[in-house]
Amino acid sequence: MDITDSSSAAPPLPGISAAEAAENPSSALPAPATPRAPRKTAPRSASARTSGSSKPSGSAKKSAPRTAKAPAPAGAEDAAAQPVTAPPKPRVSAAAVAAAYRDEAPAAPPAVPDTEVEQAADAPAAEAPAAEAPAEDAPVAKARPAAKKKSAARKSAKPPKPEPEAAEPEVVEPEVVEPAVVEPEAVEPAIVEPESVEPAIVEPVIVEPEAGEPVTTADAVIPSETPDDADAQTDPDSSAPAPTVLSEVAADTDVPAVRLRGVAKSFGETRAVDAIDLSIPAGTFYGVVGPNGAGKTTTLSMIAGLLRPDRGTIEIAGIDLAAEPARAKRMMGILPDRLRTFDRLTGRQLLHYYGVLRGLAPAVVESRAADLARAFDLAGDLGRTVADYSAGMTKKVMLAGAMIHSPRVLVLDEPFEAVDPVSSAIILDILKAYVAHGGTVILSSHGMELVERVCSGVAVVVAGQVLAEGTVDEVRGELTLEQRFIELAGGLSDVEGLEWLHTFSG
């Protein structure tokens, strides 16, 4: 099956985004991490519009912060003077965003949103004063470097502001009406923002202009937003590796992140894995599903280099795992299932251990560990020994450790098992952002619904063999993934012989 084509991988995302837009309010609870969501969902913003307007309260709150920055530098008074022309504004901003988005991720412009956006782009040209068109271009251009830098800095932890504009435009509509009340403070955001890197990025949206109002909606949420900016600026180290990763990934998208050829593994008499072939393209969110004992964990362990296959070869980003284990392993972050960790260490010590074993300098480890702890909501627990953590917290700290050396591929065995819904939403956000920037996530899961919603590619492993593989759509066909999975796994046999269970004895 062909998943190497990035455009075919992209479509699922918009779909997800719509679904997510509806969910967002709940995942918005943990303050710092959630704003991230809009970032990757950017492209499908246009399609999300309807859901946005239908749920004013939840999504309005979310989107507000980003619109905030936009208008701020523009000068609130002028803007406020203008009538509230809701319709034109969103479209213009959508156009600006679309332009920005196309610049930033030329590789995979999702088909559906793209067209919509294009229409939007046309519209303003007609409606808006001619002078604005150039103005619009300029800021976008300016925004570029800043946006890159920003997103890099963010990569490790923080809510992204750079792209967010993309998501907002439409969503903004609803609020424009309500928050006139807030207006007075409109000025302060302008003061706060400048220090953060934002202004440059935000500018494009200013073009929306006549729409004075957004300014007002802005400040209502800004307070919660600014601290994040401050944080983002304090983690300088993480910015270093990110840009290079981006460019590299762009260069070698043809090389699959992971390729298995005829990989087999037996434990004594049992054949755990029987001649598996898989090719997982870079920049995808890939799910490995299968019934209990199907060989998922064994497969992932072999990919991770923890087990040696009896036969077959494994390549990580084109590097043969057997021939150059050290180089190949450096590309991967591993989250095993059922394996212990050194749980007499405190959370902080464990993260330090992860980082230093990977050869990072202690100072880098320190700052990344702080970022990760914040992102995974572990900051308050780093001083306790990991043995005292709950199962979910242990999973989170191990996931954080797997990411600390900014690997190219994340191999996660049951990452969401025992993790509460809020945490898994956060983790999912982090992982999606990681994939959006060119990373590859391979995870195994029993949650079909989750795999269907999140993954772009999926492989169904039954009895050590891949029975189906490809994009989620290809694999499930007409059915839901769960139905298809049950079908592949041999169907539901009628349960017989338990009649005694239905005659109660006491």
Add this chain to the structure above:
Amino acid sequence: MAAHVLRLRFALLVGALRGDARQVTRSVAAVAALLLGLAVVVWALLRLRDAPDEVAQTVTIVGGAGITVGFFVTPLLGGPEDPLDPRRFAVFGVSPAALAGSVLLASVVSVPVLSLIVLGVALVALSGAHGSAPAVGVVSVVLGILTCVLGGKVAAALAARVLRHRRSRELTGLLLVGLLVVVVPVVVFLASLQWRGRVPSQLTAAVDILAVTPVGAAWALPWRALEGTALVPSLVAVGTVLVLAATWWVLVRWLLTTTERPLSSRAQRGLGWFAVTPGTPSGAIAARSLIYWLRDPRYIVNFLVVPISAILTMVPLVVVGVPLSLAALLPAPFIALFFGWLAHNDLAYDSTALWMHVASAVRGAADRLGRLVPVTLIAVPLLAIAIPVTVGMHGRWALLPAMVGVCGSLFLSGLGFSSLSSVLAPYPASRPGDGPFQQPQRTGGALAQAVVLVGTLLVSAPALWWAWLTLAGDDEAAWMALWGGLAIGVAVLTAGILLGGWFFERRGGRLMEFVESV
């Protein structure tokens, strides 16, 4: 400049007597106690005027060397912060040379140095009474005091620069252990001497050695001058002062021209041993292993059992009539042998957490080396106590080098073999969280245990043979045993780490299968 700093110094001295009543009382009491002690020492020194030359010289040199070492060690162990830290003068734009001189001069005005000057006067009187020229006595005391003052300043500057941000329970513990390693043998040595009215010959030998070391040379000057052999001590004493002065000057320059990185203190917070060990994979593995060795009952039992059983080995021998002086020689080599052997199944104790090392592609040698750090840190101080005690009980100090050689060979080559066996032949051990005596069903591993033990004994055979010759009366063989034994140990250890590391990198998959199957 100098006058300013001096005045500051006096103000600081007087300032110590201000503050609330309790603190003042404490300061006054301390000063009174010090004066009393000083008076006693001076009185004792003056009484030595009538003692034989040999006794007076032994007391002077040993005492002087002890005081000099004390001046150097105290700041490292975390004495009070130096109020005249050169860095505090950085903002005044003073030239480093002027500052180095002024601070040094001001440092003379401190309670310890003033006491030392009083002692110095008594020493001049003492050496004069034994016929030494007063000028030589004065030069000796001045050099000695300079050595002390400079040593203290250099140590304080180093401590402030290097240690301050790393100060932690762990580091202090480490330094105390280091001190123990030095002090215990000396105390045992002194305690085992038999005075019987004259200076024991072993002590005379020790004094002869001290007299040409930097810490004792200055104090030995007048006594060596009496014997006409003052050349070497005087060169050493003057050289020491010059080297220390140059070091001090360089340090002051360095302190004034570099800035502190405040980040380092933040980075070390809450990391425990990880803050003490270097930030490399082997350093991290060492820190992690240390935390486990010191907190996990499975390891603690191991290293408690070894010394206890070592002492118990003497019992049957003594019961069957082996003389105590011979039986007493057994515990130290026994401890060395079993501590080297302890690490032979280290990997199995990690259980499945081993995946972190395999997945991180840690260099095998780094893994091997890091794991040996805790056992070394525990075994070395224990051996430092056990060896002198053993030799002291035996009674013939000429055996000391041989004993060190035998123990070094047994311990180091044991570590080398262990590094290999824990990769090649791990066997199930009690799992993390289990009780130390709760052994797994399937143990096996007898072969690995035996091979490591026998292999260690075999490669150490030469050292044991030389030690046996020493015991039989050949004093030259003692030095053969020392250097030969250490060379064997280091060679086997290096080979074990490199080879074990090589295997570790290639057997990662099989090791994971092993730990998962247990």
